[in-house]
Amino acid sequence: MVSHAKPAYFIYQALESFLSFLHPIWQRIGYQRTEKIFAFTERNIKGLLFDCQMCGDCILDKTGMSCPMNCPKQIRNGPCGGVRDDGHCEIEPEMRCVWLEAWRGARILTPSTTAVPDLEILLPIDQRKKGHSSWLNKVKDRQNIKNIRVHQSDG
Numbered sequence: 001m002v003s004h005a006k007p008a009y010f011i012y013q014a015l016e017s018f019l020s021f022l023h024p025i026w027q028r029i030g031y032q033r034t035e036k037i038f039a040f041t042e043r044n045i046k047g048l049l050f051d052c053q054m055c056g057d058c059i060l061d062k063t064g065m066s067c068p069m070n071c072p073k074q075i076r077n078g079p080c081g082g083v084r085d086d087g088h089c090e091i092e093p094e095m096r097c098v099w100l101e102a103w104r105g106a107r108i109l110t111p112s113t114t115a116v117p118d119l120e121i122l123l124p125i126d127q128r129k130k131g132h133s134s135w136l137n138k139v140k141d142r143q144n145i146k147n148i149r150v151h152q153s154d155g
């Protein structure tokens with residue numbers, strides 16, 4: 001999918017915005033009720049396309065559409081230093097390092113002359129989100145941020 005990072009990225013962003021737009025509907029149905037359907041759909045679609053491991057905190061848009069949770073060490077901020085000369089993983093020699101793939105995808109998304117594009121430093125994963133829909137988590141996070149801003153401007 002990294003080879004098709006550009007269309008995948010735009011579809012991903014559009015889907016996220018669309019789901020956020022539908023927040024009032026999810027709220028009315030109840031986030032807990034929608035969780036199962038979302039998690040099922042996400043697991044199957046993203047599992048097929050990105051080998052998604054359902055971390056619940058998707059960062060595909062920040063890693064060139066390469067899922068870092070497929071790294072055997074699950075490192076979310078760049079390769080470990082054990083990458084083999086052929087670009088494969090030191091633990092799983094058959095597998096290409098997900099971070100080399102992330103850089104390849106990032107260069108497709110933002111053409112850069114440097115071999116190592118600047119990627120955002122990410123916070124450690126919140127293990128409580130594991131197995132849950134990252135789509136819904138993002139919608140909820142966006143809504144919480146909006147609410148905080150409204151609250152701050154009122155106060």
Ligand code: SF4
Pocket residue numbers: 046050051052053054055056057058059060067068069134
């Ligand atoms: S970053 Fe998380 S939610 Fe996104 S594809 Fe990978 S495991 Fe799935």
